[in-house]
Amino acid sequence: MSNPESLAADLPGVNVELVQWPRDEALRANLARAGVARLLLVAADADPPEVVGVNEDWIRVPADERDLIHRAQRLSRWVAHLASEQLVLDPNRIVHRGGAAVMLSELEATLLDELLNSPGLISRERLEWAVWPDGPPSSRSLDNLVFRLRGHLERLGVAVRSARGKGFVIEVDGRPLRPTS
Numbered sequence: 001m002s003n004p005e006s007l008a009a010d011l012p013g014v015n016v017e018l019v020q021w022p023r024d025e026a027l028r029a030n031l032a033r034a035g036v037a038r039l040l041l042v043a044a045d046a047d048p049p050e051v052v053g054v055n056e057d058w059i060r061v062p063a064d065e066r067d068l069i070h071r072a073q074r075l076s077r078w079v080a081h082l083a084s085e086q087l088v089l090d091p092n093r094i095v096h097r098g099g100a101a102v103m104l105s106e107l108e109a110t111l112l113d114e115l116l117n118s119p120g121l122i123s124r125e126r127l128e129w130a131v132w133p134d135g136p137p138s139s140r141s142l143d144n145l146v147f148r149l150r151g152h153l154e155r156l157g158v159a160v161r162s163a164r165g166k167g168f169v170i171e172v173d174g175r176p177l178r179p180t181s
Contacts, residue, residue, distance in 0.1 A: 014037050014076050014080045014083065015036070015037065015076070016038065016039050016072045016075050016076050016079070017031050017036050017037065017039070018038075018072070019031065019038050019040050019041065020041050020043070021041060021042045021043065021046060021048070021058065022043065022046050022049075023043070028040065032056070037056065037075055037079040038055070038056045039056070039071060039072045039075055040052075040056065040057070040059070041058075041061045041063075041068075043060075044060060044062065048060075054082065054096075054101070055075075055078075056075075059071045082096040082099070083099045084097075084098070085097060085172075085173075087116065087156070087158055087172060087177075089104075089109060089112055093108075093109040095109075095112060095152070098156070102152045102155060104149070104152060107131055107145055108149045108152065110131050111127060111131050111145055112149060112153075113130075114126070114130040115127075115160065115168065115177075116170065116177070119170070119177040120169060120176065120177075121163055121166060121167050121168070122167045122168055123166065124142055124166075124167050127142060127167065128141070128142050146160055146168060157172065157173050158170065158171070158172050159171045
C-alpha cells in the first residue's frame with residue numbers, strides 16, 4: 001500500500017484524517033475535539049477502540065488500498081451528510097441536522113423514523129401502531145410522546161405539527177417534509 005496519509009486529500013466531501021491506532025491516540029483525541037472526521041488504521045496486533053465516534057471509523061491494516069479508499073470515502077460522505085441541513089436519524093437513536101445532534105429515547109426514535117419514512121400527514125392510528133404494535137398504554141400516550149419529541153427537535157429547526165383529529169406532519173424550517181422519491 002502506498003502512503004495512506006496522502007489518500008485523505010483526494011476524498012470527495014468532508015476531509016478525513018487517517019490516524020494510526022493505537023500509536024497516534026493523542027492525535028485522534030485532538031482531531032475529535034476539533035470535530036475532524038477520522039479513519040483509524042488499526043495495527044494488526046491491536047484491538048480497535050471500544051468506542052468509535054459518529055464521525056469516525058476504523059479498518060485493520062495492512063489493508064488493500066481499494067478497501068482503505070472505499071472506507072474513507074464512505075466516512076467522508078456520511079459526515080458530509082450529517083453536516084447537511086438534511087434530517088438524519090442514525091442507528092444509535094441520534095438525530096442529526098446541520099452539525100447539531102440530539103439523542104432520542106427508543107420510543108421517540110421509532111416515532112421519528114415513522115414520520116421521516118412517510119412524509120406528509122400521518123394518522124394517529126398509524127403512528128400509535130408503529131410505536132406500540134399491541135396498542136398504546138393510554139389514550140394520551142401518543143400526545144405525550146410527540147410533546148417530548150418536539151422538545152428535542154426544536155433545537156434542530158424541526159417541528160412536529162398536529163392536524164387536529166387527523167394526525168401529525170413533520171416540518172423542517174417551517175415547510176412540510178416531502179417524499180424524496
